[in-house]
Amino acid sequence: MANGFGSLYIGQSGLMGAQNALNTTANNLANVNTTGYVRQQVRFADQEYATLKIASSTTNLQQAGLGVSIGDVVHARDIFLDKAFRLETGRESFYSTCYEVTTQVEDLLQELDGEQFANSIKDLYTAIEEMAKEPEDSTKQNLLLQKCELFLSRSASLYSDFKSHQSNLNEQIKDSVDTINKIGNRIYELNVAIQRVESAGVETAMTMRDERDQLIDQLSGLAKIEATEDQFGFVTIELEGAEFVIDRGCMNMNVLYDSDTGFDTPYWPHLSNDDTKTYIEVFNLTYDAKTENNTDIGAVKALLIQRGDHFGTKEDMASLESFSKIESSTMMEVEAELDQMFSKVVNVINDLFCPNMSIDDSKAILDDMGLATTTVMPDEIGNQDSVYQLHGSKSESNSYYIIGVQNGKTQIVATETAQILDEDKCYYGIDHQLPPRELFVRNSVDRYTQVQAGGRTVYVYNAEDVENSNTWYHLGTTRINDELQKQITLMPAYQKDGDVAYDLGAALSNAWASATLTLNPMDKNVTNFENYYNKMINKLATDGNIYFSASETLQATKASLENSRQQVTGVSSDEELTNMVKFQSAYNASSRFMTVISQMTETIVGLI
Structure with a gap:
């Protein structure tokens, strides 16, 4: 029985x-x-x-x-396949994000309100060619003014679109930070729930483990992570080398707002000190993004790099050192290239309409005016130089002006940077008045400051000050001359003796076609204005192709690893x-x- x-x-x-x-x-x-x-x-x-x-x-x-x-x-699950898959997911997200940004910039460059931006450059050159034939013809002058205004407005609009796109990338960064925090908090909640279910050793929390693993996969595409599971089923996560999900909870990140740019930068509140204004940033951007250094991981890092930390200007192209700080950022680089091209166009046209001469070239004029010289220390290392003193006609006191004007004020500057209007070589409008009207004007600084001495007036050029962007001829601070818009015949078109300035039109045409520009400090091949824009497009396309090739390769690797994972988990x-x-x-x-x-x-x- x-x-x-x-x-x-x-x-x-x-x-x-x-x-x-x-x-x-x-x-x-x-x-x-x-x-x-x-x-x-x-x-x-x-x-x-x-x-x-x-x-x-x-x-x-x-x-x-x-x-x-x-x-x-x-x-x-295979922990080795999981680790490899998450690493390649992070890399693929990095390069695909970079490619997406370059594609969007290409769209902005090729189309502007339904018209290619390149058309405004070609139209301006056509107007210059027409004016070269008859510089005194008001119709040709008006055509040049219109095309300059169109070039200015489209350049400013394009630059504004770039800035808006940077702001859009900034919003994506903020959203991604929120997503990362939500994922981290949910992973911690699942850790606690899994431990509660499995603590008796009877049941495995299958559904919760699946959700947690899926969240870790998602997190790996946003940032560089290291996930480790202990013997109790609790997963700890390091994010960009710092503790993120630990046994005490999730160490959420926050964003630091920059009032100058409106940009937000992720930082670790638990590692920072508000009292001393010491903030530890989540993503270290001081190193180049390279596979061998594992610094090319995560979509958020790609967004930060591509957005940059400021709006690019021509000053970023001034040296290799300044350019090296922006060359990894598509947005800052293309902004700086556009601003540089605009500034070059403006200065070429203005300098032909209103040519200047250096102090060395004008010594005879200044000596004839009976001006005295004095010895000054123009730099900190004690180099002495003799400069001309001009009696300050603008001042109620008997102080002296030194030739050279910066920040809208006359002050001591090195003599080699000081310039005055070359009255013999400049061109005049129909009223034959000095100084001649420049075509592009700065919003806050006149082109010249009048200084009188010995019964004569000289026009001191207000040079661009590197430390004050308001003195630059660049996008955002430059407009078309209001006087010329009101009366086009005031546009310089005549020589000093009253003859038509046919050489001005020829000089404008030659300056446009001459190869005098380089794309950036690393570029050794000079080009003209029209080809400069083509080089911009080609450089952007090359960068995009590199990002695309890298993302495609990583997508294939990622797919292969996923297939291997599916053989285990699928x-x-x-x-x-x-x-x-x-x-x-x-x-x-x-x-x-x-x-x-x-x-x-x-x-x-x-x-x-």
Whole structure:
């Protein structure tokens, strides 16, 4: 009787084991297309054995087993494949984000309100060519003025679009920071919930583990992470080398606002000090993004690099040192290139209309005016130089002006940078007045400051001050001359003797076609204005192609790793259907076994 009923228990364990295996298989099949789902695999184990006779030299070990049980339901993952996949996900996100930014900039450059920006450059050159034929013709002058105004407005509009796109990238950075914080907080919540479920050692929190793994995969595309799971099932995460998800919670990041640019920079509040204004930034951008250094990981870092930390200007192109600070940023570089081109166009036209001469070239004029010289220290290292003093006609005192004007004020400057209007070579409008009207004017600084001495007036050029962007001829501070817009015949078109300045038109045409520009300090090939814009487009296209090739290669690597992961974690409908048949057959066998044992037991009881 005992053996009979023991056999029933064995049959029952077979039925229950097969039923649980069927349930697990059915769950796998139901989630065959569920993103992030990890297949569950049943592992059977023997139940306890009852020992009937100990093995000896004459007898074998005799045991009666109590059936089969579910030893474990495996949540199968390969940590090495996961780590490799997340690393390549971060790299692919970095380069695909960089490529997306360059593509958007290309769209802005090629189209502006339905017209290519290149057309405004060609139209301006056409107007210059027409004016070269008849400089005194008011129709040709008006055409040049219109095309200059169109070039200015389109350049300013394009520059504004670039700045707006930088602001858009900044919003994406803020949104990504919020997303990262939300993911980190949710991972910590899942850590706690998983530990609560699995602490008894009976059940595995399958669904919560799947969600947590999927969140870690998502986080790896946003930033560089290191995820480590301890023996209790708790996952800690380092983000960009700093603790992010730890046993005490999630160390959320915040953004630091720059009032000058409106940009936000992610930083670690728990590592920073508000009292001393010491802020530890999340992403270290002091190193170039390189694969060998693992510094080319994460979409947020790519957004920060491509956005940059300021709006690019021509001053960023002044030296290799200044250019090296922006060359990795598509936005700052293209802004600086556009501003440089605009400034070159403006200065070429203005300098031909209103040419200047250096102090060295004007010594005879200044000597004839009876001006004295004095020795000054124009720099900090004590180099002495003799400069002309001009009596300050603008001042109520008897102070002296030194030739050279900066920041709208006359002051001591090095003589080699000081300039005055070259009255013999300049061109005049129909009113023949001095100083001649420049075509492009700065909003806050006049081109010249009048200084009188010895009964004569000289016009001191207000040079651009490197430290004061308001004195630059650049986008945002420059407009078309209001006087010329009101009366076009005031445009310089005549020589000092009153003859038509045919040489002015020729000089404008030659200056436009001459190869005098380089794209940036690293570029050694000079070009003209029209080809300069083409070089801008080509440089941008080259960068975009590099980013595209890198992202495509990484996408293939990422796909290959995902296929390998799916072989471990993915659900195969064919395999699961095979298991379904196998476990159904096992269930049927256990059922028949119990039926036989039941009939046999009933017969034995009946005989008694």
